[in-house]
Amino acid sequence: MGGAGQRLGALLNVHSYFSLGAGTASPTTLVKRAAELGYRYLALTDDLNVSGAVELFQAAKAHGVRALIGATVPVRVDGEAYPFVLIAASRAGYATLCRLITLAHGRDERDVPLPALLAHAHDLVLLTGPREGAVARLLAQRRVSELEALLRQLQGAFPERLYLQLFHDRYRWDGRRARVIRRLAQSLGLPVVAAPEVRYAEPADYRLYDALTCARLGVSVQQPHARRPQNACQALPSPEEVQERLPYPEAALNAAWVAESAYFELLPERLVPPKARVPADTTPERYLEERCYTALIQRYEGEAVARARARLEEELATVRALGLAEFFLVAAEVTDYCRRHGILAAGRGSAAASIVCYLLGVTMADPLKHDLLFERFLHTGKTSMPDVDIDISSARRGEVLAWVEERFGADTEAMVCNKITYRLPLAVQDLGRALGLPPELRNRLTKALGRDFRGLRPGSAAKAEVAFREVLGEAPVADAFLGLLGAMERKHVRHLAPHSGGVVLARDPLTHYSPLERSSGGIKLLQLDKDDAEAMGLIKLDLLGLRMLSALERAREEVMRLDGVWLDLADLPDDERVWDLISEGATLGLFQVESPSQQHTSRVMRARDLRALSHQIALIRPGPIQSGTVHPYLRRRQGLEEVTYWHPSLEPILNKTYGVLLFQEDVLRIAVHFAGMSWTQADRFRKKVSGWTELDDIEPDREAFVAGAQRHVGATREQAERVFEAVKGFQGYGFAESHAWAFALHAYASGWLRVHYPAEYLAAILTEAPGMWSPSTKRQEARAWGVPVLPFDVNASGVHYRVERARVEGGEPVKAVRPPLCAVQGVSEQTAREVLLERLRHGPYRSVDDAYQRLPLGRDVFEALVRAGAFDRLGGRREALYRVGALANTHASGQRTLFSGVPEAPELPPLSLQERYVWDFQTTRFSTLEVHAIDFVRDQLRELDCVPLLRLRRAARKTRVRTAGLVVGKQRPPTAKGFAFFVLEDGPVRAQLIIPPDLWDAHRVLLRDASILVTDAAVEDTGYQLTLKALSLSELPAPVQVRGYHFA
């Protein structure tokens, strides 16, 4: 028996931060602390949550503690909810616990009715709960007979597994309460168990626990509340402390007994694939082979057949060995469904290296043609889940998910969750509220964090002290605030949210693995993230919504509508004009290559094929930037530098990337073919190289790597060290070549549409909003594309951006883009649809009065439409606004009246161009006018001797100039050594402005708040990708502020 004597050996009621807002420590921290104090068992019993289970079991294994999993579940008894502690006593008990938690999450009250608890008692140990529990509360209310009746009921359902919980948090009367509970237990013949309720690891954490409790309860720290902690005694106690507070030997012995009898290993050894649809007369393996061989004959011909067959046989053998045939068939079912329903979908990621995936139609890229490495995806030694990521047109992803739920059954399909961890802005809001800071102050503080600090974890808040002092000064609350934030663990979880696409399809009901709950948006999700799901033996398919696929799909439909041509986007012709466009760097709006740095790289790379494009996509990433790969690659590609290899044996691996390390596949190949590792070892090594955390340090592998290279290819120690250093410099970079190829195909398709159907493509990217640029910048870019943007019009605008053939300024009809009514803020898609339907049924609106009578919309909607210019063709905006106000004062909209009684509007001055521009921005965040914000301050800029950006395109390099532009983009990537990159816009011309660290420090507030920047700068690059280096900075007030992209 583990709990010999009176010393407590097991903690049975421990909360981590997965008791969202009611715990401060990670499961790992708690386990470490428990191990330090000599505990043998620790039961994690978070509030209606088992999200910490996988981390708990993994940490427990690492620290020599045995993990138990349970949860604190509120149970409704006679109208009141009391928390009970349930501990799973077996794998089946865990499944029962998951069902109970699922039940609670499905109820508004977030609790479990008593009868449900009694019916779900299988293999669960029940503790009666701490201070808020039924025993303590009913005793305090002297409802002893009710309590006895309840305990007898529970005893019937949990024979030998019901324990009266003793706790002592050094609150007033805790000692006497424990004595009374013990006496009650003796009188009823029930056992007691010592189970202090632990809410944090160390006593000092009680401040954070108190603040989080205040945030959860909606009170400030100044306000007393019965459920706030009164002291720091709910830290993980030493066994001696517990012994002193609860000196009852049988209670400590029972804790050990519960722990020993409830211990089981939660994490399985194998993955369990979902059930695929397979014809009755065959097996999944045979069916998979059949499908692949049939497709192979269709897709390959000539000499390629033999190569493809050999590769297929090799892959199928691996799939068979891992028992994953059904997994592939399920992935194929999803893409089959998409194809049948005209939904653009394509597999990406490492799956693109699999010929099985290619032949099943899951991926679009031929892995043989592009020489993609299957072992990156799957090998027989692989113990982790293979990644099959399927990008789906985001506009139609909901359809696919609904079909998946229908096909696989509601109880075997759910999304994995994302554990949303705190960053400074969120922590400032939550904890600031608890500290009693009013919303305005919190918002000012959040704003003051700016791009410098908002990405920080709360634990690094001290680095942002300058922002805290800027807003809070030297008030004591600033110190308390920084102290609280500093006490938060790095990965403190705030809440769970659905993953962007990870769908788990299981063989058994998912409650066997995890509770299910609904997100605020109604999405069913597991309490497991993707890594947890894998550790629990589940296989996930990533069904990701990709806006660019929606944009391509939408553009294709517009082309069909206007020109009657149906484009096969997977098989577009190779077109010099597309490569010319990309080589020029005119890539705004194109997939993956539209950022300023990608535009710049486009000009240097001058890609003329998909391979080069895939390299370009992979090149501008943190890994290559950080490891210094970018410049050698570009110089070698341009022939400015000789291509060399660290060792001759690396030439076959790195020759296509000019001798530099670019892809994860290269790391794998080097590990196998240079360092002599097995594929399993190499994959483990590659995973570490791809990771970011301190756990992923590859330094311990150095010796084995070097020795392996010396042995395997006869490399010298220096050569092997050099290769190892190169691989190490690659750390943290996770781009697979197969993934880059899949993206390159989409990038090319976007460029092709941009060249051949610019209006249709513009309408599509304005509707679906892929990428980083605001509608305002895209609208300005449309001027460079030669695509007119038509004004809003209640008689022409619809629900999406559409292409019309229009005569602009009396010329020949050209394709132009008409913005939709729902681009007006405050006008929903549904409202836009109503306006459209009424127009189709009863003809165009003849006046504001006519629309007001026909459309039952709110006054604010009419006003927004008028202010956006939707009634401009029917009269002046001011007059229309006057009439809407006057009509709204006489009768409700949507009612026909013979005589409205509203007099004509008085004579009102027309809107000036600037007023119209500002109104446009206020209502739609962009203007359909052919002007730009800078045009309104052009005279001031002239007085300041500023040169317009357009003229700088032809300036000589290194020229010093003064110029200005509207700030439409801000970046300060962590890899840039303190440099910031702003994008200035002047009409359809943009310039990248490089801001050195000293200027950034001197102008932090100006750079945070300025709309128009005036800068003295040196010209670094000219042409389409104009680049300037700032030498000094000042600002100018702008008529509008643009919401550009921000990236810190």
Added chain:
Amino acid sequence: MRLLMIEARVVLADEGRAPVAVGWGAPDGPLTPVSAHPPRPGRPPRAAGAPRPPSPTRKVVSVLDSWRYDGRWWEAVELHRDYYLLELDGGTQLELFNEGGAWWAARASD
């Protein structure tokens, strides 16, 4: 129980934990509450009138309860108090607390 908030003299058991004897305020006459709020750390409570002679030390018959209070962590000075509810010889119940090494008699029954 009547409010006291008076500095107390406490004799601790050999192990230095629980009080075994305690004395506070005046031995005779009514006890005058000084403040409805506990004294802040480092600041002695204001006594009403002239200083009184100390009461004789009384023996602790039993420790009825003990508890801990931590709070006001968001202010410049935090509170940390260890409370005891004592039964004294003669039947008086006294609520006593220790803060920063100093002892205070908080409340007493008549």
